[in-house]
Amino acid sequence: MAEGNWWGAAPPNPDCFSLGTVDYSPWLTSDPNDALYQERAHLVLKGMPARVEQNYPNPFIDVTSISYSVPRAGTRTVIQVFDVKGRVVRRLIDEQLDMGRHSITWDGFDDQGRALASGVYFIRVEIGDDFKETKKIILGR
Numbered sequence: 001m002a003e004g005n006w007w008g009a010a011p012p013n014p015d016c017f018s019l020g021t022v023d024y025s026p027w028l029t030s031d032p033n034d035a036l037y038q039e040r041a042h043l044v045l046k047g048m049p050a051r052v053e054q055n056y057p058n059p060f061i062d063v064t065s066i067s068y069s070v071p072r073a074g075t076r077t078v079i080q081v082f083d084v085k086g087r088v089v090r091r092l093i094d095e096q097l098d099m100g101r102h103s104i105t106w107d108g109f110d111d112q113g114r115a116l117a118s119g120v121y122f123i124r125v126e127i128g129d130d131f132k133e134t135k136k137i138i139l140g141r
Helices: 032-046
Strands: 064-070 075-082 088-097 100-106 119-127 131-139
Touching (some): 064 075, 064 119, 075 100, 088 100
Antiparallel strands (some): 075 088, 075 119
């Protein structure tokens, strides 16, 4: 039982709030870490899909963000930027990642740290052996 409790940034308006006894049930009925583990295990068994979202913002001037999902822990993930001639201009990531949602940014620079010209580029995302997707990105300096 809780009496005379108020949660808020300012004192309650007395016309809209009456003091009294509140009977409540806790939201959590078990250790939240156990629930998180069970949810992750459920996603692994269910087969969380690998996916990549369109970068945001697009077009971009300074930096853009690419979000993607990895279906299993230890899955090799490779994200590269290509120019319109099909040349790799930047390798953003090439490593084994944990399962879940991830995000990476690209600043419009190549692997040597040079600013790339305005234009169309392509982000190629490879997650494991089965998922490959390419998205068009527009850099406008």
